[in-house]
Amino acid sequence: MRIELTSGVHLNVLPTTKFKTTRLAVHFIAPADPTTYAARTLLTSVLETSSATYPTQADLSAALETLYGANFGIGVAKDGATHRVTATLDVVDSALVEQPLLAAACQFLGEVLMRPLLVAGGFDPAVVARERHNLVEYLNSLDEDRQLQASLAAQALYFTGDAAQATPSFGLAADVAALDGAALMAAYRQLMTVDQVEIVVLGDVQPAAVTDLIAGLGLTPRNPQPLTLTVDRPQTARVQTRVETAAVNQAKLDQCYHAAVDLYGPQYYPALVAVELFGGSPLSFLFTDVREKASLAYYASATLDPFRHLMMVQTGIDGADADRVRALIAAQLTKVQSGDFSDDRLQAIKDGLLNGRQIAYDSPRFLARQGLLHGLIAAHQMAYEDYAARVQAVTKADVQAAAASLVLQADYLLTDKEAN
């Protein structure tokens, strides 16, 4: 059930008795603007650790403990050309603890989102300073995760010149360091008055009761500009390359490919199957031939981001093998393009996709995400049967054509100094 509570504020209720929890997610969605990422991220830290009613982190945690250990978090993410701030609360089902918890859960969300801790009309400077410091330190330490470092660097290389996509959803440390209280308040006002709001509630709930409770949050009407979800970078003949060195034992070779794909249209399902066959599963060519047969990588996989017309390949390798790995990856893609795979293998890949999809329906997180996508994209199908029929209809020729559209655009290597 999807209803507009007020202009620009939508509620999506997904009643189910299957789970031991109720999930509430409040999404504030805006066109991706890289100049706002840092402020929106710092805002999540400030809102997550203080509110007028619960001024300290200890107070907030105590409130969640009283709600039978409810899980709460606020984060940022990008879906294609949009940026969102999402608050999520998972609360145990009222029947299990013989106490009605939904009203209290909504009340908690209201305290945190709608009644922040303010001092003289601005966020508490002490909280802002502390959270800004922590966030800068955290962002500066992200490169300690080499896999993440390589993945972000490869995306930045691919999206050179497109700051909205080249910048990670959480912003840059330097931008966070430069934020003041006014910038943070501007970001908060944007959430409260401009962003499109999508609320998803999933669990053993009555839609009418949920509607009343969520309306009680007091989100005000707004007129958000219509969202464009997809990003399509023009394909170029030149492959951008970059090699960086760091003190690593295992090198990371990541690549970005342009993919001709649409959202849930005729190109979508063939691309899904082609990428799965190329590098998405343990039955894929990257796994069986690069990792297992050639023993050249501990991990080697490909993922499709249809919102950004992007396929990413990520590998962990010995830096000295980089050229061999590049050649092997290209050879695997050629196999998919030229149809060098059996019908049985194709069917197993499809079965794997369907199996994984069906199992995902056992996850509240997945179902709530589907609720959001369904709200944002008219063509998005929530039902498994529709998805299964479309995947099964993909032919070998479809897969070859989809693979032929995958064109290498960026190649990033993070390696140690000796190997280079």
Place this chain on the structure above:
Amino acid sequence: MRQAYPEVSETLITHTLANGLRVLIVPKPDFHETYAQFAVDYGGIDTRYVPLGGTEMVQDPEGIAHFLEHKLFEKADHDAFDLFGATGASANAFTGATTTAYLFSTSQAVAQNLTTLLDFVQDPYFTAQTVAKEKGIIGQEIQMYQDAPGWRLYYGILGNLYPEHPVAHDVTGTLASIDQITPEALHTAYRTFYQPSNMTLTLVGPVEPDAIIALIEANQAAKTFAPATPITRGVAFDGAIDAILPYRALTLPVVRPKSAVGLKGQRDLAGDVAGTRYQVAVRLLLEMLFGDSSPLYQQWYDAGLIDDSFDYDFQVARTFNYVTFAGDTADPQALSDAIVTVLARGGDQPSLTEDRFARLKRAGLGKYYQSLNSLERMAGQLSAQSFTAVNAFELADLMRAVTLDELRAIATELFDLQAVSVCHVLPEVTA
């Protein structure tokens, strides 16, 4: 045996086969997924043992249990991954300090996948050539972990606490140790530990328990096993405090320093009700003292001593148990000093108040219910506890029964400064 647990709306069917294999089934009729886990009471620490039929202890190279896990998938003419994959199922495996587990997840062809699981784990195939090739893959895995500073800190503190116990070494082994692994050593370890009587098969999903048990019975009846033989293990409980290294610092290419404090448990926590209750109590105790609603956490957070990377954990397994505290911090010495100062108070802890205790028990109960949403987690908990006396569906009662006085008594006993060690990860100083 069929046991209903109305409080959590679950039913657990347990069955032990003639060959000693334990089977646990939880029917979940409204789910699509069936998750199965075939676990062995054998893990990274089990490098010393008397081989089946032998009399002398052998010492295996570190990493052998994990190597064996990798190698079991590969057969003469196929890879077991592909058999699962052919039905659309996904398969995986993991090796812990004291267990190895093989698993699949599927929405279709449960019987076929279950047969594959039983058959590939019970049909070892190791050759010199395939063993040599696996060293390349596992070598990459080892190198990857070497690049993870959090992992280095964790094994740094374990190395301090356990200079003479293999839990201090990662289950993957080292490049040098895996190089020593031979097909013969794999076969010997396999024969000794992969006896059905040392294994548990757990299934959670929309399955018909009687049909599943009949399938497993028939599958096992068609195979020949050596008689179930008790295993003589050469690794004993380590609660010794005299060998603990009190401090070590590692210099790594990190941006933020990291601080860890380890506390070695000196009481062997058997898997009986008392031992499980002790574990529940320790987790509550840590939450009360160091959790994010504690006065200390707030004080440390506001002072910039910790950020939300701060965490603590209590690990309990066959032959060891320990508490770890770790976090990123600008001043690793100040953080470890602050933690040690709290431990030094023993049972005299001002934050052990009745109202927070009641609230944290309530939160613990809610988190426990939440954890049962995940079939993987449910199966994992049931399987881990199949080698002990208390199953995962009985934890709520234990949680309710624990008292605040019990927590104080445990703090007095467990918080022994002689059992404490500190490890820091410091950034490299660039010239």
